[in-house]
Amino acid sequence: MTTMELKNIEAFLMVIEKGSFSAAADALYITQPSISVRIQQLEKELNSILFKRENGRKTTDLTYSGREVYPYFHEAFQLIEKGKNILVDKPVTPKQIKISCTHHMGVEIMPEILKILYECFPWIEFPIEIRSTEQITEDIKTGEIDIGFANLDPKENHPDLSVIKIAEVQNILVCAPDHPLTKLDKILPSDLENQRIIVYNREFVTSKILGEFLEKNHLREYKEVEISNVGWLKMMVRKGLGIAFLQEIIVKEELKNGKLKKVSLRKSLPSTSIYFFSHSKVPQNIIESIIQTSNRIF
Template sequence: MELKNIEAFLMVVEKGSFSAAADALYISQPTISVRIQQLEKELNSTLFERVNGKKTTLTHSGKKVYPYFHEVLHLIEKSQNIVKEEPLHHQKIKISCTDHMGVEIMPEILKILYDCFPSLEFPIEIRSTEQLAEDISAGKIDIGFAYHHTKENHPDLSVIKIANEQNILVCAPDHSLTKLDKIVPSDLENERIIVYNREFVTTKIIGEFLEKNRLKDYKEVEINNVGWLKMMVRKGLGVAFLQEIIVKEEIKNGKLYKVPLSKSLPPTPIYLFLHSELPQNIKKAIIQTSKGIFSQTIKTFTKSDFLS
């Protein structure tokens, strides 16, 4: 009998619904349903029933096992408290992200994690979204960031959408586009548009946007390195559609210019992948910090903010 299933059972009882319990545990509703089903299968008994199709209540069997499960969790928490003050040495929480995302968000995330959990190590690895999901489910990775949701069902993987990152058009400060009040897609005819990897999700999103707005006559150059791409734009060799978070420092310092558009560009979704066994305080720190980075409302956290 797995502890995570017992924890799910107790949280449903406490919150009164599967959806509220899933939110409290930072997992999806299908995941918490699977955990309850596994527990019911082991006990060979139904534990919950819905009243009027809405409120979730305990069955007779659920009421019988509740005090025992509650006591089990209490004893486990008590044992954790006994050794809580003992430092954790060399424990690693492995983080993965897709390519250049790490350059932009990892420093802020690691700063919070290092400050709040000084006894832990947080090694970083680069992976594709598909590989990332598989490795988290296999226990090789604990936390991951990706630009799109995996289509496969991984029961040990929680996926949380943390942002819709705004895409913008940037050019060199002395580019002719800076003289226009607001541009329409047709103003980019015959422009050289520098893209990061034609298979990259943002590149595809922008490509569909331009095609929808009937812009087809432009030169496209593919660069698989964001640093080089931004340098080429700064040198006036072309323009680029990028996520705003990637170029915010260059825009602030006047090295790049954000071109005003008559139509807003579609955003790029950002997802956070978490292993279901990740400690709750680490989950909370990662979720709050990640959302703060993309909303640009990062606050100063202390370890007490993330105590379970």
């Protein structure tokens, strides 16, 4: 069995596609006689006439044999093109993808996400930087950071970024296990008057949302201590130095092992949205892995 040359099959398919030998020759940047020679070679290889003749000259109408082989040659050439393009069009995988998140997410959320990224993409480095939401959005715009996680004020808008909401996190009130508040049934925000409330960074989105909630519910007289470190904040609450409004996921372990207690409120606290920001050059399979992992965490 002789091996058919691809250029001859290509000429055959091009004549059918373009509707004439001359147009096929132009498309392949060869002369019309060269097209005719390739068709003749293919017919010789197949021992069959592929195009009908009229007054001794080839037409572009297919013979029975031509119609029989056309779908197979057409499909084969499509597969060849796909095989070529899968490598030609394949995006270059970056060696490093920079991630940024706010401090508490770096402590509570990023270990789970990094575990999946390390397992699925061992050839890529994922350096982490802790930054504010404002810094994260700005750095992704400039390309300094590739992906980021942050709480976003619902009133904010970032039309020039890829922003995906990955979770709605419940906020709760927590205190030490022996705090007097644990003896009470469901309380009103106004019952917290003169309590020391430890706040994680007044400029933090959740802190602003909860501050507005307390003011709306007539709690204005309370002592406030600002701590910009989640670990210290939780330690102070455990020691009975104050109470705190925190995202439930941040104190999941402390609630489980009894180091902190949840205080029930008669009015539901507003939740906080967590968003995933990404740069356009980040491969889609990495984005999908992060979103799937985030959905599982929350």
